[in-house]
Amino acid sequence: MDELDSAAPAGGNGAAARPRLEDVxxxxGLSTASVSLVLRNVPGPSERTRQRVLKAAAELGYRPDRTASALASRRSRLLGVMVDIHSPFHAELVEHLHTAAEEIGYDLVLSTLTRTRDEHAAVETLLAFRCEALILLGPVAPAAALADLDRKAPVISVGRRIADADLDVVRSADDDGVGQIVDHLVGLGHRSIVHVDGGKGVIATDRRRGYRSAMRRHGLDEHIRVLQGDSTEKAGEKAGRHLAGGGELPTAVVAYNDQSAIGLLTAFRRAGVDVPGTVSVAGYDDDALSRLDAFDLTTVSQNAEEQARQAVTAAVERLEQGRTEAREIVLAPSLVMRGTTTEPR
Incomplete structure (x- = not known):
């Protein structure tokens, strides 16, 4: 019997058996081997054959038995993904990861970070599900801990630079991305530009460095001002209240990410501060919320789709091609100009 066969005996209640590979x-009018190739998305069958098989499978309600397949091949073909449940950008990455994985016959297991569930718990769940490789979105664990984990299953860090461990990394050049925002604002005529940072961590450090470097590049050393923040709307709103109630406003604010920027917009609007007329605001990530007309946020795109594709490719190279040397793929971010930035008054 083919490893994808989903045969199941009829239940005692007389229900019909699940459709089998032989039924498709x-x-x-093809062999089970040919049908299996199509359903596993293996090259070989013609496009016409693929369409016939997929149509028949859909009509019959056939679903492959992934458990039987894994047992037969001794492989799970599962990629584990650690995701922050509060991050809209992570949600977008997961959508693209699903697409990239399914195109080459893999599936995902998601394990979430919450306010009460840390990275260790999330990763242990992925290992318990026999995930063959781990795609960690913005991990904060020490490099040494990630290197130890890589000995259990290939680790791909998405978003975070890893300087002290031989790990696969897929990220955007965060310092350059923030630099592009500062360049944009300076080009509009801004000089008093504040950065609301993302707190601790490598990603926040890189973006903060990008802000400082760009300000110095434009001769604005005396205008460098960094407010403490984090990745949440709440932190952005707190920073916005501080700025609105603290005397002279800056003419522009660069937030750590889009969530923080949306918090800033909320605080400014409640305080009667016009955006972008009085203060321009920019975020980072180009997540789904930033594109809504209600926010229309100037931001930086990390190209989530390409990050996801590169992460899945890296995992499969480690699993199927035996690649052992670490790779870092750094993608160029791009400025997305929308309605929250304009020339200063």
């Missing part, structure tokens, strides 16, 4: 093969 009989419907289209």
């Amino acid at each position: 093969a009989a419907r289209v």
